[in-house]
Amino acid sequence: MGDVLAIILKRLALGVVTLLVISVLIFSAVEMLPGDVAEAVLGQSATPENVAAMREKLGLDQPAPVRYLSWLSGAVTGDFGVSLTSDERVAEKIGPRLVSTLFLATYAAVIAVPLAIVLGVLVALLRNTVFDRVANVLTLTSISSPEFFLGYILILYLAVKAPLFPAIASLSKDMSLPELLHRTFLPALTMVLVVTAHMMRMTRAAIINLLASPYIEMARLKGAPAWKVIVRHALPNAWAPIINVVALNLAYLITGVVLVEVVFVYPGIGQLLVDAVSKRDFPVVQAVCLIFAATFILLNLAADIGAILTNPRLRHPK
Known part of the structure; x- marks a missing residue:
């Protein structure tokens, strides 16, 4: 210990x-x-x-x-000075926007993390099949597409051609939770498409890398079914790299939302950063950048701690 x-x-x-x-x-x-x-x-x-x-x-x-x-x-101490454009305390100006961004990131993470792990296990279980190839093509397409491009595609098909969700995420304090989830679904889905692809591919790679291990071969020789070999033997030892990639993508959900918030006019900290840059409100710019950096570092630290706790070789280094 x-x-x-x-x-x-x-x-x-x-x-x-x-x-x-x-x-x-x-x-x-x-x-x-x-x-x-x-x-x-x-x-x-x-x-x-x-x-x-x-x-x-x-x-x-x-x-x-x-x-x-x-x-x-x-x-x-949490005092970032005073905004140059509104004479408002920067901390008070950032607070509600940061809460909105954290809500959007949590919304996307609740969908993306379990979905990515389940899909990663499935494609590892069905590797070299049609399902695996189709999943690889779709994930590569999603990773290669910029966030703003995916956002506009979703707006075109889910807000314009089929008006299922609003194209602009206009929020108010008196909204109920179902209405809030409905209005923020498109920006959350945009972020889900980007991070799910990356997490799924890393989960697949981590599991397939372990399938060549001797203990996995022994489990197969004992007649264990393929799903049991992956879920009960390979997956527990793949948690360290999976935790790392999940933490990195969670950091992206918070720090990489600038383009998504601008596309959907979402009142988050990313939109605030863009407005502050255009108005040369430098105290706000400095504060937001420092918050982004601190968030990224904290989540990387959490990933390191998670990897240490799930990997005996890291807990007892030689």
Whole structure:
């Protein structure tokens, strides 16, 4: 148990260092953008006195390292500053949008994860059959198609030609859960199509890789049926790579929703990021990018911990 705890603490420390490096990159990238933030906020008709006052208000008259440390110390406590366009606290502005994105990601994950694992087991069980070939073609097509392209195809066939679902995910606070699920089905389905294909192929590859193991051959020689060999013998030992790919795709569901939210005008954090970039609202841009990075790192850490707990060779390294 001590070895496992030491490995987890080491991965956690590495994640903190990685997030610190990413925060430097985010701040530096915003600093290197052309133009003056104060002038962009005030417009072209601003006087030099107004620009100077705005720069002082935003802290732009201070050196970059001082501003970075101030921003980082505030971000650690959840204070990302004030939005330049609405004078609203960035944390308050992001909060409802983040909840909406988490709901959409959870909606897609509840469908995609069990579906991908079941399909992965089936195609491994029926490998080299027509079902396996058709599944490979469909998954490759889904992986190769950009999210916005899949979204527009779904809008064309499920919202325009057959008006089953709304093309725009307009939400309100007084919606019931069934109505909310109905209105957000198309963006969730778009994300499901992308991540299910990847998870299914990785599950299939992990199981087929284990089918050549000696203990699998022994189970077959004992007369165990093919489904039992895969489900009871191969699948438990394939959990480590499956957990890794599931965690990576869950990270994508949260951090890669920008295009999907823009296509369906979904009021999530991805749409907020696009609006903030177009309006040069840099405190919001920095906060959203840092949240995306932290989410990706945390889910990768969860994948590492899951792989360690399900793989004895990782729990007891030589």
